[in-house]
Amino acid sequence: MRSSEVINPGWAKPEGLACSHCAAVTRHIRTLIHDAGGLLPFDQYMDAALYAPGLGYYASGARKFGEGGDFVTAPEIGPLFGRCLAHEVGPALEVIAAPYLLEFGAGSGALAQSLIEALSAEGQLPSRYCILEISPDLRERQRQRLEPLAKRYGLTIEWLEQMPSEPLRGVILANEVVDAFAVTRFRVIEGRPWRAGVCIEGDGFAWDWIDDLAPDSVAAKIVRRHELAEGHTSEVCPRADAWIDTLGHCLEQGLAIVIDYGFPAGEYYLPERSQGTLRCHYQHRAHNDPLIFAGIQDITCHVDFSALAEAGRAAGFDLLGYTSQEAYLLALGLLDLATPQPDDDEKVMLARAAEVKQLVLPSQMGEAFKVMALGKGVGEALSGFKLRDRRLSL
Numbered sequence: 378m379r380s381s382e383v384i385n386p387g388w389a390k391p392e393g394l395a396c397s398h399c400a401a402v403t404r405h406i407r408t409l410i411h412d413a414g415g416l417l418p419f420d421q422y423m424d425a426a427l428y429a430p431g432l433g434y435y436a437s438g439a440r441k442f443g444e445g446g447d448f449v450t451a452p453e454i455g456p457l458f459g460r461c462l463a464h465e466v467g468p469a470l471e472v473i474a475a476p477y478l479l480e481f482g483a484g485s486g487a488l489a490q491s492l493i494e495a496l497s498a499e500g501q502l503p504s505r506y507c508i509l510e511i512s513p514d515l516r517e518r519q520r521q522r523l524e525p526l527a528k529r530y531g532l533t534i535e536w537l538e539q540m541p542s543e544p545l546r547g548v549i550l551a552n553e554v555v556d557a558f559a560v561t562r563f564r565v566i567e568g569r570p571w572r573a574g575v576c577i578e579g580d581g582f583a584w585d586w587i588d589d590l591a592p593d594s595v596a597a598k599i600v601r602r603h604e605l606a607e608g609h610t611s612e613v614c615p616r617a618d619a620w621i622d623t624l625g626h627c628l629e630q631g632l633a634i635v636i637d638y639g640f641p642a643g644e645y646y647l648p649e650r651s652q653g654t655l656r657c658h659y660q661h662r663a664h665n666d667p668l669i670f671a672g673i674q675d676i677t678c679h680v681d682f683s684a685l686a687e688a689g690r691a692a693g694f695d696l697l698g699y700t701s702q703e704a705y706l707l708a709l710g711l712l713d714l715a716t717p718q719p720d721d722d723e724k725v726m727l728a729r730a731a732e733v734k735q736l737v738l739p740s741q742m743g744e745a746f747k748v749m750a751l752g753k754g755v756g757e758a759l760s761g762f763k764l765r766d767r768r769l770s771l
């Protein structure tokens with residue numbers, strides 16, 4: 378949830394290589410702040426801390442996923458998540474001629490591997506599996522993991538630099554990608570949103586606030602619509618809306634399935650979330666201070682699914698479903714897939730039970746994570762939303 382334990386940020390100091398890498402990223406960001414006249418809008422800080430070439434968290438060699446990394450995602454826990462998704466993706470691919478499967482931000486390649494194996498077992502492989510991954514380091518890890526699979530199954534796997542220019546027919550998947558898009562942070566001051574900026578303070582960074590958001594900006598509309606109180610601090614993600622708009626223009630027929638932690642806007646902007654939803658992950662611990670550990674920790678933000686749905690409709694999509702990860706995976710047959718087989722040994726059975734719990738228990742990933750499907754020309758009946766569909770809450 379990234380899945381990790383919550384800590385006070387005072388907890389740990391990076392050492393050795395992590396320490397020198399953090400110092401290099403900090404120097405780079407201080408130069409950006411200097412060049413910007415002393416105050417860098419937070420979305421640019423987040424972009425640099427996560428994606429600056431060769432330096433940012435996702436653009437350098439940090440381990441990131443799983444043991445020895447900073448967090449665990451659903452496909453990293455085991456293959457059941459991918460096997461369930463194959464029950465939605467496979468039938469959708471079958472109704473589209475010569476379809477693509479396009480995965481955004483494929484991380485270590487774990488989801489691609491479990492999906493390819495499950496789709497191949499059902500004879501439902503796409504004609505091309507494409508990955509659009511922003512991180513050169515992760516692209517290389519994905520290649521090493523997936524090229525042997527591509528050979529085994531006679532499948533073409535391609536890494537794209539950008540969305541294909543020809544109209545796309547197929548399925549687009551993004552698991553825990555939108556939460557990694559840089560956000561605009563804002564605080565309500567004198568009744569209107571001021572944009573968060575980052576300035577230099579001593580050896581590190583501090584917050585400051587910029588009064589430059591127009592009355593018709595996304596943040597200003599949110600403040601008015603949800604009547605946010607003085608001091609309320611939160612985020613909006615115009616990049617997520619722009620991303621959905623791009624998908625809408627590229628996808629001629631098919632599905633876009635977005636899985637991430639988040640809520641409808643009505644919950645996102647409740648008074649009890651008056652400090653927003655920014656969350657950082659460092660060595661399986663979570664905290665709320667993105668201004669420390671630059672370049673060696675993940676920085677994420679919850680997803681406003683109402684905003685995504687609205688952007689989807691504006692981009693010509695139908696909203697086909699919205700539900701919790703728990704309801705989605707159970708509807709796609711998680712429990713059948715996890716049923717012990719006669720020749721399973723005890724270790725395998727225990728690991729599978731632990732995997733199921735982590736994926737669906739409300740105290741773990743089951744309720745915090747949501748699944749939203751947008752579609753064009755593929756009908757309404759998706760299997761994953763048949764137990765519970767919360768579209769009306771968006």
Ligand SMILES: C[S@@+](CC[C@H](N)C(=O)[O-])C[C@H]1O[C@@H](n2cnc3c(N)ncnc32)[C@H](O)[C@@H]1O
Nearest residue numbers: 435450482483484509510511512552553554557
């Ligand atoms: C938290 S990881 C999730 C990885 C994987 N989907 C999983 O579930 O394990 C976020 C991934 O999104 C990628 N990413 C972030 N922004 C992106 C963008 N604009 N386009 C493509 N990939 C992006 C990151 O490099 C990383 O691979």
